[in-house]
Amino acid sequence: MAVVSKKIPAPDLVPIRRALLSVSDKTGLIEFAKCLANIGVELVSTGGTAKSIAAEGIAVRDVSELTGFPEIMDGRVKTLHPSVHGALLGVRDDPEHAAAMAEHGIEPIDLVVVNLYPFEEVRDSGAHYASIVENIDIGGPAMVRASAKNHAYVAIVTDPADYKDVLDAIVANNGSLPYEMRKKLAAKAFARTAAYDAAISGWFAEALEIEMPDWRAFGGRLESVMRYGENPHQSAGFYLTGDKRPGVATATQLQGKQLSYNNINDTDAAFELAGEFDPVRTAAVAIIKHANPCGVAEGASLAEAYAKALACDPVSAFGGIVALNRILDAEAAEEIVKIFTEVIIAPAATPEAQAIVAAKKNLRLLVTGGLPDPDRAGLAVKSVAGGLLVQSRDNAVVDALDLNVVTKRQPTQREIEDMKFAFRVAKHVKSNAIVYARDLATVGIGAGQMSRVDSSRIAARKALDAAEAAGLAEPLTKGSVVASDAFFPFADGLLSAVEAGATAVIQPGGSMRDDDVIAAADEHGIAMIFTGVRHFRH
Incomplete structure (x- = not known):
């Protein structure tokens, strides 16, 4: 049954007289604590946070003085106590709450500063199961949620980046914090605990190999606000999930x-495609436009691979994204900057390459330190009306597939290598x-065509255009191989x-109709391989 509100109006300003600080990330802590103490705020703290504050000569009460109970169980139990949660949850203008606080000697807490155990960092560090579990914070989220719920009287700060704004507001309001700020801090606090719990539940599902748990949560932290989304009338933001891919x-x-x-969106598509190519084996370049490749190639060097990729569709490459599977060098950089390019992404870039790219001040250069x-x-997650479609990433790679020749003619070794290359690329084409x-x-x-035969014809038309642009007598599709992301439903696509x-x-x-398609291939002396794996990309 829902709890009915007593409809007690929240005060606009709440004087900040007592603050509870309990943080894992101590960035900015000492300066913040000093400023609070200097304006007369009493500080209460726990464990390592209290020691850090006291070591700087700042007066601080240990939380055990409020609870009358020491920290126990390696610090697992320290703030889970009525003297703490009563101080956070008490509605001070409610006579019953005020009487209960007075009866039990509960002193109100006006400001709570908490950030959580570094679960995400420990999870990503490769730590063993028990260590990851130990870094699941319990008391912290409990205090955060209690304070955020009672934001009518308590301000909750979960991010060191907010310390300055909170201090400025306290000073500007003569020692108090306004209701609007308390509401915004509460909203951020609930979002933080939601993302934290999402990380924990996601890790458990992965650790226990539960592919589709009954409840699925996703969370992320805002990295940047975009000027707009796909179109200028759409708002957008970029959130980080903590995945280190x-x-x-x-x-x-x-x-x-x-x-x-x-x-x-396009750079992600480009770099995922570049990651298909082992940098030890070959240099590879992918040029992407509107999340589709317009040219991909391998070569002895990045410069050679780029030239081959660009030749596929030089018109579409204008204003595209270039992804590399090796360190960007000066030779490749010199070629890439010859046409307008939006983004270059690579595992790294030499100082010489960086200097060349620097001449194009609007060209973004991203380095990742590795390949996906x-x-x-x-x-992979996609939103639909009223829900989320969640699936495992398409991690099938052609080198691991059982390639079955189904035609009378066996492919040559060169054809096999080109077919494997083409199938790698087809995986990343809509x-x-x-x-x-x-x-x-x-x-x-x-x-991205509704008919596979149309996609085949468009690809051939693109090859004709590229041949004309290069002054070639015939398109490079003569003597080529072809990859299809899914089966040919009729022989017309193959023909x-x-x-x-x-x-x-x-x-x-x-x-x-596989037999019809195989028969058509045999009739025309074509070699054909079945992979048994489809690469739809919608």
């Missing part, structure tokens, strides 16, 4: 203007996806590829 969220931006919503692991498990490749470079890409000049095909297979 190398990418935009973990990158250091060395230069350039702020990333936009579309920049982040293409076969690492993870979650469905329906068709990718033509030759000599470890895309030469035509068809993306379109044959018409474009493809000599070999890689596709998942699994259609009711």
Whole structure:
């Protein structure tokens, strides 16, 4: 049954006379405590926080003086006591609450400063199970939630970044905090505990290998507010979940203007594709536009790979995102800056490359320190009206697949390598996806069409345009291979590829008409491989 409010109005200003400080992250703590003490606020604290404050010669009461009970069980129990929670939850203008506080000697607490045990950091450190569990904070979230609920009388601060604003407000209001600020602090506090609990529940599901728990929570911290979303009339923000997978969220931006919503979306797509290529084996470059690749290639060097990738669709590459699987060097940087590029993302960049890119002041340069692991498990989340679609990340990699030749003609070794390359790329192209490749470079890409045969024709048309731009007598689809992200439902898609000049095909297979498609391939002397794995990307 719901609790009925007594409708006691909240005061506009609450004098800050007593503060309880209990923090794991001690950033800014001492200066904040000194300022509070200097304006006459009594300080109460716990454990290591109290020791840090006292060590600076600042007067502080240990919380055990309020509770009349020592910290026990390695500090697990210290603030879980009526003298603390009564001081936080008491509605001071309610006669019954005031009488209970007086009867039990409960002194009100006006300001609570709490940040939580570093669960997320310990989880990501590779610590063992027991250590991770030990870093699940209990008393902290309890105090945060109690204070936030009673924001009519208590201010709750969970972020050191808010210390200055809180102090300024106290000084500006002659020792009090206004109701509007208390409400905003409470809202932030509940969001923090929600994200904290989401991290814990998510870790438990992963540790226990529960793929789809009955309740699923997601949380993140605001990294930046975007100027707008996909379009200027949409608001947007970038939130970090704490996942350390190398990418935009973990990158250091060395230069350039702020990333936009579309920049982040496209850069993530680009770097995930670059991560498909082992940097020890090969240099690889992906050029992305509107979250789809417009050119991808491998090469002996990044500069060579970039030139091959750019040749696939030089028109679409203008204003695109360039992702690299190796350290950006001067040679590659010189080539990339020759056309307008929005973002370059790489594991690192040499000082010489950074100097070259610096000449383009608006060009964003991001370094990540590593590549995303293409076969690492993870979650992908998409919002729909009234819910969330959650699935495991597509971590199937072509090198681990059982490739089955289904045609009379066996593919050559060169065709096999090109087919594997094309299938890597097709995984990152919006469905329906068709990718033509030759000599470890895309030469035509068809993306996002409602019909697979249309994607095949568009890819061939793109190859013709690129050939004309390069002054070639015929498109590079002649003698190429083709990859399809899903099976050909009819032979027409394959015949379109044959018409474009493809000599070999890689596709998942699994259609009711596979026999018809195989027969068409045999009729035209085409080699075909089935992978058994589909790569839809909607």
